[in-house]
Amino acid sequence: MGFTSKPVRVIEIPEPTSEPLIAPEPVPQRTEREEEAPLRAPA
Amino acid sequence: MNPAIGYRFWRVDPDDAWTRGRLQSPVAETLWPPLETLQAECQTRPGLRLARAGLHRHDEERVSPEPSCSCGIYAYHDIAPMTRALREEPYMFGGAVLCWGRIVIHPEGMRAQHARPLALCRPESPGVQQRTAALLEEVTREYAIPLLELRDLVAYASEFGASYKPEPMPPSRRGLNRVRDALSWRQIVRRLGKAIGR
Numbered sequence: 001m002g003f004t005s006k007p008v009r010v011i012e013i014p015e016p017t018s019e020p021l022i023a024p025e026p027v028p029q030r031t032e033r034e035e036e037a038p039l040r041a042p043a
Numbered sequence: 044m045n046p047a048i049g050y051r052f053w054r055v056d057p058d059d060a061w062t063r064g065r066l067q068s069p070v071a072e073t074l075w076p077p078l079e080t081l082q083a084e085c086q087t088r089p090g091l092r093l094a095r096a097g098l099h100r101h102d103e104e105r106v107s108p109e110p111s112c113s114c115g116i117y118a119y120h121d122i123a124p125m126t127r128a129l130r131e132e133p134y135m136f137g138g139a140v141l142c143w144g145r146i147v148i149h150p151e152g153m154r155a156q157h158a159r160p161l162a163l164c165r166p167e168s169p170g171v172q173q174r175t176a177a178l179l180e181e182v183t184r185e186y187a188i189p190l191l192e193l194r195d196l197v198a199y200a201s202e203f204g205a206s207y208k209p210e211p212m213p214p215s216r217r218g219l220n221r222v223r224d225a226l227s228w229r230q231i232v233r234r235l236g237k238a239i240g241r
Contacts, residue, residue: 001051001070001117001128003149007110008209013143015157016046016204 046204047142048161049118049153050125050196052135057178064181066160068117069135075160077185083107083144083156085114108147108154115147115154116140120208122197124151129166136179138163138188139200148207160186161200164193 053066053075066075075081085107108115118140119125125137144156163183166172183190191199 001068001119001152002113003117003151003154005150007147007149007154009148009207010110011044011146011148011207013044013046013146015143016141 047118047146047153047155047207048200048204049120049140049142049155049158050122050137050200051118051140052125052128052137053160054132054135055178055182057134057175064178064185066136066182066186069132070117075186078187080157080159081116083115083154083158085109085112106145107156108145110147113154115156116142116158117152117154118142118158119152120206122193126167126193133171134175134178136163136166136175136182137193137196139196141200141203146207148209150209150211153207160188161203162189162191162196164191164196167193 052069054069055064055066056062062074065077067073068075071086073081085105122137129135129137139161140155140158141161142153142155142158146156147154163179165179166175179190189199
């Protein structure tokens, strides 16, 4: 690997504080059916 | 500021008992430590062209990558140059890396101070897939990273950081800059000086 062009910019990025080894899981969305489900009165 | 995402390739030598299962930089032959961060180190030794020119020497106080040197951990901004290289050599594998610290940005990629692999991608050719399946399983287990299809690599890597690919300068702007430079006050004075000097 090697670059033939000159550098255009130098930046400093701080060390990632929390490095997850696995990409975060998407938050499950509530479905319409769940939202429409009638609430049951406690027995 | 988010860590930088880049794409690169490594060699994994299946026949070398010492380095088997380890990712190795193809040019500098650096072995990437599993589950640890790789730190850039300038390898321009005395006598080499860059060291002789005084551009960068191995020195405790100096930080690699130095903009004027060629040292640092290399990664491309895009997957295309990575995939081109993979077609050229067997036992060369592509993947994504997370970079931070000092980052020297070039139009085609970057040189980083710190990096660690994020994921490897499965070879495109079914023949290569079959031949390297066991080796790749060993490598991904060693580094605790996933083995992904090439089409999923960018989406996966984007979860961890950002691309720092510079915006390309449009050609018309380049032309304008040339005209502006030619008509700059300093250029006009220089030309006038030459004309008067004659």
